[in-house]
Amino acid sequence: xxxxxxxxxxxxxxxxxxxxxxxxxxxxxxxxxxxxxxxxxxxxxxxxxxxxxxxxxxxxxxxxxxxxxxxxxxxxxxxxxxxxxxxxxxxxxxxxxxxxxxxxxxxxxxxxxx
Amino acid sequence: xxxxxxxxxxxxxxxxxxxxxxxxxxxxxxxxxxxxxxxxxxxxxxxxxxxxxxxxxxxxxxxxxxxxxxxxxxxxxxxxxxxxxxxxxxxxxxxxxxxxxxxxxxxxxxxxx
Numbered sequence: 676x677x678x679x680x681x682x683x684x685x686x687x688x689x690x691x692x693x694x695x696x697x698x699x700x701x702x703x704x705x706x707x708x709x710x711x712x713x714x715x716x717x718x719x720x721x722x723x724x725x726x727x728x729x730x731x732x733x734x735x736x737x738x739x740x741x742x743x744x745x746x747x748x749x750x751x752x753x754x755x756x757x758x759x760x761x762x763x764x765x766x767x768x769x770x771x772x773x774x775x776x777x778x779x780x781x782x783x784x785x786x787x788x789x
Numbered sequence: 790x791x792x793x794x795x796x797x798x799x800x801x802x803x804x805x806x807x808x809x810x811x812x813x814x815x816x817x818x819x820x821x822x823x824x825x826x827x828x829x830x831x832x833x834x835x836x837x838x839x840x841x842x843x844x845x846x847x848x849x850x851x852x853x854x855x856x857x858x859x860x861x862x863x864x865x866x867x868x869x870x871x872x873x874x875x876x877x878x879x880x881x882x883x884x885x886x887x888x889x890x891x892x893x894x895x896x897x898x899x900x901x902x
Binding site: 711717718719720721724764774775776777778779780781782 | 793795820822824830831832833834837845880882884887889890891892893894895896
């Protein structure tokens with residue numbers, strides 16, 4: 676079945692540090708890939724997405740590139756801020772009868788210190 | 790355009806009671822998804838509905854859980870005879886059509902005592 680694996684967390688960084696959160700996937704067909712962010716006590720917000728190989732999604736300084744050859748969609752940001760502290764989820768969706776159903780990774784907790 | 794609305798935001802039930810969770814999708818969205826987030830875990834798909842139809846309920850427990858999305862009104866996730874293991878955050882998401890980007894509500898946090 677479809678699955679998403681994220682790097683083990685939590686991740687703790689100082690402000691302005693470089694961020695990478697690894698995400699790899701297994702899917703039948705050609706999935707769309709997503710990063711969602713969840714702030715404490717809130718629902719998930721879409722951060723960025725990519726729908727085909729070599730697409731790069733970007734938003735708010737975050738970016739991720741859909742790598743079909745390595746089945747990866749790693750999240751990066753060049754300079755993190757305290758306000759980026761949250762839980763980050765990598766997810767995929769495929770077509771078929773469950774069109775749009777999202778399969779999530781386990782989430783990575785990011786804490787950024789001043 | 791209001792976002793996805795869920796109520797209640799917090800729900801406390803005793804074992805054996807019923808829990809009823811409501812989700813109002815964004816305006817113009819006719820596709821609703823329910824996910825469950827257990828403590829310290831990621832979200833797991835439960836059910837996918839369109840107006841008056843259940844499209845995919847492969848993630849729904851076979852017993853005690855049911856979902857509906859009537860022609861009028863919100864989508865309802867119903868849990869009968871709750872047990873402590875049902876304690877979780879339940880998130881609803883909506884999209885204008887299947888395969889489009891899903892927009893999530895703030896969730897209902899269910900605590901079973």
